[in-house]
Amino acid sequence: VADTTLTRELTQNPLKKIWVPSSTNGLPERYISQRKVCMTNCPTLIVTVGLPARGKTYISKKLTRYLNWIDVPTKEFNVGQYRRECVKIYKSFEFFRPDNEEGLKIRKQCALAALNDVRQFLTDEGGQVAVFDATNTTRERRETILRFAEQNGFKVFFVESVCEDPDVIAENIVQVKLGCPDYTHCNTEDAVADFMKRIKCYENSYQPLDEELDRDLSFIKIIDVGRRYLVNRVQDHIQSRIVYYLMNIHITPRSIYLCRHGESDLNIKGRIGGDSGLSARGKEFAKALGQFIQSQNIRDLKVWTSQMKRTIQTAEALGVPYEQWKALNEIDAGVCEELMYEEIQQKYPLEFALRDQDKYRYRYPKGESYEDLVQRLEPVIMELERQENVLVICHQAVMRCLLAYFLDKTAEELPYLKCALHTVLKLTPMAYGCKVESVCLNVDAVNTHRDRPSNVDVSRLPEEALLTVPDHH
């Protein structure tokens, strides 16, 4: 007779299909944890260091976007913004002069206000990483931050950007400083001149992180936009991931093209998943895609597909070498593979409803969730960061995940992003974000986008569930 008293009963969470012990024993919730990126209970404070126009805000925003995408709640706190709220109108660089007592007072206040918000985010709002974006160029300022972190039980990781290449600095200024609120009422020349003087104000008191003096701190020094890195005392997993990410990003101009495979036979029938080939219209799209790519005259274009027939057939029409990634395969719908939405409603009405309730976290029985997809796609994103011009031919759910990374979409928005068949999205990094150009290649296709219906309750009627199902044959 099996002795069942020693092992707690397990139940499977209906949404995520995770096995958890049923409450009883009194062991706390935290007892069982899913592998998350940030397994530590200790929040991390990332502190940027560097003169103006060294890419600190660029790095802060990009890193924040990446961490949020891999499910580490992160927020950036830009001290410049706090300053703008405090000092409504920016007059000139004089505000930053080291002998400007008034200016120094205000700047210190802004820094402290930002730190206060950091504390709130990390302690009360469930944040795990806060990025404190400011120059932090003096040892004294960094000491203040270290004391603050120690008091609150936060780990600190410094990210310093050191750059002396005048071309890079000039380009930075043109791309992001001239358009910033400080200089809206300035002409370009005056703005540049003022900004250069602003940099000068910091230069004299700048104490870069030092191998010896700061050997007990955890930091990465990025030199000349990634030519060289000095990494000191990485403490834990999340810092290791951050270092890896920072060492893989670059700022060389390039474009990423995202599109789905051409319309497939299963698409026409309104069935999800499977591994079918292209329909006649899908083949037309593949040809049109080939022509489009040629017309774009892209330098050294890499083409990636999944390992499913429909993306490969699409790539074949391009007549160029391509690489197949298993990681780009469409989301696995498990028992619902190759079913129509009507059939899913009929066979698994509960599953169908749960999916509508939390489409990001919902895992198909014996299948995957969007959350799983994101984890699966992380190496793809890492390699996309390393690469330059790339065309990714993938699938609806996969494209939504990739797009959410580039356009900083939340987990709620991600599963409902519109990624139509026969449309190419051209993403070009620009300033702090990404420019998106949508090119519809004018070949008809079915619509495969299902909006969230208004009634997601388990008790809803089939008609209510199927209200938003797109037309099909």
Next chain:
Amino acid sequence: MIIYKIPLSSHKFQYISGKFQIWNISKIPQTKFPENFRKSSRPQFTNCPTMIVMVGLPARGKTYISKKLTRYLNWIGVPTQVFNLGQYRREVLQTYKNYEFFRPDNEEAMKIRRAYASNALKDIASYFTKEQGQVAVLDATNTTRERRGVIINFAKEKGYKVFFIESVCDDPEIIEANTMQVKLSSPDYENYDKEEALVDFLKRIDCYKMSYVPLDEEKDRHLSFIKIFNVGSRYLVNRVQDHIQSRIVYYLMNIHVTPRSIYLSRHGESELNLLGRIGGDTGLSSQGQKYAKALAEFIRGQSIKDLKVWTSHMKRTIQTAEALGVPYEQWKALNEIDAGVCEEMTYEEIQATHPEEFALRDQDKYRYRYPKGESYEDLVHRLEPVIMELERQENVLVICHQAVMRCLLAYFLDKSEDDLPYLKCPLHTVLKLTPLAYGCKVESFYLNIQAVNTHRDRPTDMSICFHLRLSRSANTKVGSKSLRPHVFFFLLKTFNVMI
């Protein structure tokens, strides 16, 4: 006797030059693409062979890093080999007298050293061109700019990329520990007693110290390298050129030398195990539950400091962990291999319903992918983040599954792709892995709870026209003579090898 033929019209996969290609449309001439056009589940890292060149005084961990890195790269599918100059020296000299050989004023010795160093380079070239190697690790001190210059020129001539790994350490404790662990037991010091060996070795280090020119931030700014300070407290990384170098840097930054142990175990016997069915997501059988209890006792008995416990997302590993009464983390990446359409079948049923699949799997178990499922190769790719995190961690118990455990074990014990799918990972047995010197000590603990045997050996005879009857008892107990499974084969001639 039944002969099965693979239907020629089968377009699900094609057998091309010894590897399973998926959806490779034969229309495109192979010559258009690089030689290793997508042979695995992920893209190729580089078309250009890479030389990794170690730099550093003796006893700085160069060989440790070389071997570990090579093991990792081979595991993730990048053919890599170490070329250790010490070994070349031992082959040329046969016996080691003393440190005098390494004196910088020893002209005779210098000539010999340059000669075998040059042989090593020739062997590297041969490894790249004749053996399809992708990465060669040159494990030597390479402490002078002149020597590094020779290597760089060699690589330039041949079109190889070069990445330097320098280990800098001035902590006398670490150096002594290294020396005790690996130097004193080296063939060089077979006939020395411990104290004499230590003295000689320290003099050897001194020979190098005088002419040591470390990689320099400024002077060597055009080279690609990583400088590791004091076993990883600090790194200087310069000019990472490509994906493989980026992965190497990431790996090096995650490994450590703190003593620890990794415990690998499967879940307790499951209900499907009892029925001889593969995959699925069932709970533990009564024997399995007994094992979970025994595992808990065993773990308590080991008195492990700060043990982390990891499981998969499948019920049977979680139930096993529950019995331990300690916190555990669930990793989806640790889930058992997905057998696709064959999930929850017995081997007999697979044989009956998918005979060609069954045979194909036996022919290349590592690369074979179940229809709508995974291959061992896919598993390795999926497990890479687990390995990376295992490297970062200290004491960990991983409760997983047969195929998964085989992949993890193959990483730690440096097993080839051929051996990996046949590693023995029986139920109710814990493997304790402890890093030691350049490798890993393995202790196997069978916890004395009976369980079925789920191991299918490599079929003995792969020749054409060899037919045997399938017979495998689902209730074979561990310890009894396990019945060799037999499989159907079919005429290889019916395979149409498409190029």
